[in-house]
Amino acid sequence: MGVDSERLVSMPALIASALDPRHKHLPFLSQEEREGVFDKLKQLCANMDHVTETDEEDVHFSAGGEDGPTAGPSNETTRRDSAMHLLLGDDYSESGATDPQLEVDVYAKDSRPSLDSNPLEWWRANQSRFPQLASLAERYLCIPGTSVPSERVFSAAVLVVNRLRTRLTPEHVDMLVFLNKNK
Numbered sequence: 001m002g003v004d005s006e007r008l009v010s011m012p013a014l015i016a017s018a019l020d021p022r023h024k025h026l027p028f029l030s031q032e033e034r035e036g037v038f039d040k041l042k043q044l045c046a047n048m049d050h051v052t053e054t055d056e057e058d059v060h061f062s063a064g065g066e067d068g069p070t071a072g073p074s075n076e077t078t079r080r081d082s083a084m085h086l087l088l089g090d091d092y093s094e095s096g097a098t099d100p101q102l103e104v105d106v107y108a109k110d111s112r113p114s115l116d117s118n119p120l121e122w123w124r125a126n127q128s129r130f131p132q133l134a135s136l137a138e139r140y141l142c143i144p145g146t147s148v149p150s151e152r153v154f155s156a157a158v159l160v161v162n163r164l165r166t167r168l169t170p171e172h173v174d175m176l177v178f179l180n181k182n183k
Helices: 005-009 012-019 031-054 075-088 100-109 119-125 131-140 148-160 170-181
Strands: none
Touching: 012 031, 012 131, 031 100, 031 131, 100 131, 119 131, 148 170
């Protein structure tokens, strides 16, 4: 019985497994399926690189006082970046320094950490080596592994809404469930 490799590669769990440095060698897959997963990683990195190049107008948030965060790049950062850019040129620019293909290949060949290590701490420490993969890991490794938290919210809602409290408005039910789950 063959496995549909295109469907298998598009599954977020496999991408998350490949982005977990402890399990990146994917021993539970065949060599062809493993290559498909890393090709998908290269594609995701290239797409992400393309998106960041087209979105030059990035919004920067700085911690404001009582007014809250303010949008827009700070003048000091812009001045420093432009001076460094003028001095060193495009060769030293961080945005063009990484190739998605090379980044994924180096990551795949890199030794894996011990099983006791925390993958999020590993990515934090290696973010400068693998900037595009680190941002993908931030997206994929935040996916909860189970549906238990959502099932607990539904259970709390069942306890809040019963036959004696059927006249509660949806807004009040939301507030009561929120209070119940955030004690």
